[in-house]
Amino acid sequence: MKKRPDLYTNYRNESSIFPTTFQKFWFGLLLVSSFAAPFILSSYWVLLITTSLLIAIASWGLNVVSGYAGQVNLGHGVFVGIGTYVSSVLGGVATTSVIGYELDMIIWLPLSGLAATLIGIILSPVSARLKGLNLGLVTLALVFIGSHFFSNLKFITGGAGLGRKAAKLTFMGIDLEAGITFGNFILEKNDFIYFFSLILCILLGLGVKNITRSKIGRAFSAIRDRDIAAEALGINLFKYKMYAFGISSFYGGIAGSLLFTLSGGVEPGSFSLLYSITFVAIVIIGGVGTVLGPLFGAFFFTMLPGIIQALLHAFGVGDAGFIFNPAEIERIVFAFFIIFFLIFEPRGMWGIWFRLRNYFKAWPFSY
Amino acid sequence: MSNVISFNDVSLRFGGVQALKNVSFEIEENSLFAIIGPNGAGKTSILNCINGIYKPTSGSINIFDQDSKDLHPDNIANLGVSRTFQNIELFENMTALDNILIGAHRHVDYGPVRSLLFSKKVRQEEEKARKISEDVIDFLEIEEYRYSYILSLPYGIQKRIELARALAMQPKVLLLDEPAAGMNNEETEDIARFILDVHEELGITVVLIDHDMNMVMDIATDVVVMDFGEKLFQGDPQEAAKNQKVIDAYLGVG
Secondary structure: OOOOOOOOOHHHHHHHOOOOOHHHHHHHHHHHHHHHHHHHOOOOHHHHHHHHHHHHHHHHHEEEEHHHHOOOOOOOOHHHHHHHHHHHHHHHHOOOOOOOOOOHHHHHHHHHHHHHHHHHHHHHHHHHOOOHHHHHHHHHHHHHHHHHHHHHHHHHHHHOOOHHHHOEEEOEEOOOOOEEEEEEEEHHHHHHHHHHHHHHHHHHHHHHHHOOOHHHHHHHHHHHHHHHHHHHHOHHHHHHHHHHHHHEEEEEEEHHHOOOOOOOOEHHHHOOOOHHHHHHHHHHHOOOOOOOOHHHHHHHHHHHHHHHHHHHHHHHOOOOOOOHHHHHHHHHHHHHHHHHHHHHHHOOOHHHHHHHHHHHOOOOOOO | EEEEEEEEEEEEOOOOOOEEEEEEEEEEEEEEEEEEEEOOOOHHHHHHHHHHHOOOOOOEEOOOOOEEEOHHHHHHHOOOOEEEEOOOOOOOOOOOOHHHHHHHEEEEEEOOOHHHOHHHHHHHHHHOOOOOOOHHHHHOOOHHHOOOOOOOOOHHHHHHHHHHHHHHOOEEEEEEEEEOOOOOOHHHHHHHHHHHHHHHHHOOOEEOOOHHHHHHHOEEEEOEEEOOOEEEEOOHHHHHHOHHHHHHHHHHOO
16 A cells, blocks of 8 residues: 555654655755766866855854854854864974874864864853853954964964965875876865765764754754743753854864865965854855755855856956956845845745745645 | 742842742642732742742742752753743744653753764654653644644644643643633633643642632632732632732722
8 A cells, every 4th residue: 555655654754854755865866966976077166066065064053053042153263263273283284384293084074173162162151141142242252362363373373374284185094185096087185075075064964954853953942032931941051052052163163174175275364254254144045043054055155156257257247347346246246145035035045945845845736 | 748849938129129028838749829919919920939030039949848049940940840931931933842842851861962963862762752742732632733833823822832841841840820811711711621630630739820810719729819029818719719908909899
């Protein structure tokens, strides 16, 4: 007998990530095509997708602390920076000006996440005292403290304006810097970063989903909506805010550790206030408090410059003599999108996707 | 019978406002204890003090023979004290079921790392939480609202879901702040029935605040009458109705 497709027969099935075969099929297809991507797409696209994946990981982190647990964090970029510098120091090459230990990826990747987690946990008691805008201001201060340290700890970061090389890719003793040749095929360094990012993105994405469908995620949402009621129901606010900051900064640190290996170098000025705000924008555009939202937002953010450039080129504007240069137009369009989403689509791109999906689910009966 | 909660000379002051003035009383185990009084008499302040949201300015509160001075609201909740709020404090962005699952929070035991990995233990514990929640949903007859978002539900149902959330904690003491406020006769009868069921079938000590005198007089076993932060009367509900001080302050001459 054929089962009814959407009927759950047990609790476990109901809380599973892909409850229907249909969803499993599409996820599988996406997975296979993702792993095949470097063999098909040009290195330019691989680079863009890798950046998107890593930014998605960092944005998931911000979404956990701000979207789910409701703790405003305007300094997420600092955690990304901490991840970057821990990986650069542990995995980078020592020069006359900066330290580096040339360790294996398998060591620096988790450690950069854990180091960021540690800082996040140390800072979390602040959020137990402050709420809303006040907390936002403190995290804003964090950005400036972070920038100060990044610019002045010259033996770690190379100093402002100079920077240093990012971590070297050595995985389980295999040097991936020069790329590896399989027969006719050459897998370059960036292809490997792509694979690592993809695997991390899948694992950490499932991690976010797991949090949201378990007690921890529910407690986060409870704190976000009504903290007094949450406390009266036995949720220890201090502890759960600490969890939120810990998980969030772990994601930030992991993303940061790989993000700058793409370009090979990192300059302390990268972790400016604008950088931290970018993550807030990505989460808002993608969809606050949703699992897929930050992924959408990250792809949107990374692809937007390319799309705008292509459009400008097509219409012949943006050449010399136009009042705005392409970078300015990019920022204006991005700002416009933030305002647009805040006013018209508070659930972000996820909200649009959700409605489209439901529309086609019921198609041709749209009501 | 032993005392579940005892107030010893409790005073609570907010700047110039004396919310509670030397209030002492005991709540016995398995009683259905009602707190009544006019607006601003300090009824909700009493619940907030039991809950640990307010700390008394002087005096002490014992919960299960434990001084609650150094306990946070979540510690007190974990002792088995659950509550509903006067103005519904449900988590609006979640479904009714998720709200009730949050009620079962203290029965679910695992940490954040397990949660990230969704290990076997998490799956078992989640199933346990779901069973607790389903029992409560069954008990309060709210099956059809399980997957509805709170904002889309009518007021009366929201009240019932808040009660469900409090019950999912499987408390020993349940504090109800005006469960029948804003309800019509039929809904009030339903709520009164549920309160009696909670009290009799589940054996939970209920502390109840309400302005619906018919309901309070019908179901309460003990009553405390408050006025301007002071205790006017404590005892049997029927006697309270005859007490001249209570009539003057609150009930009026009918």
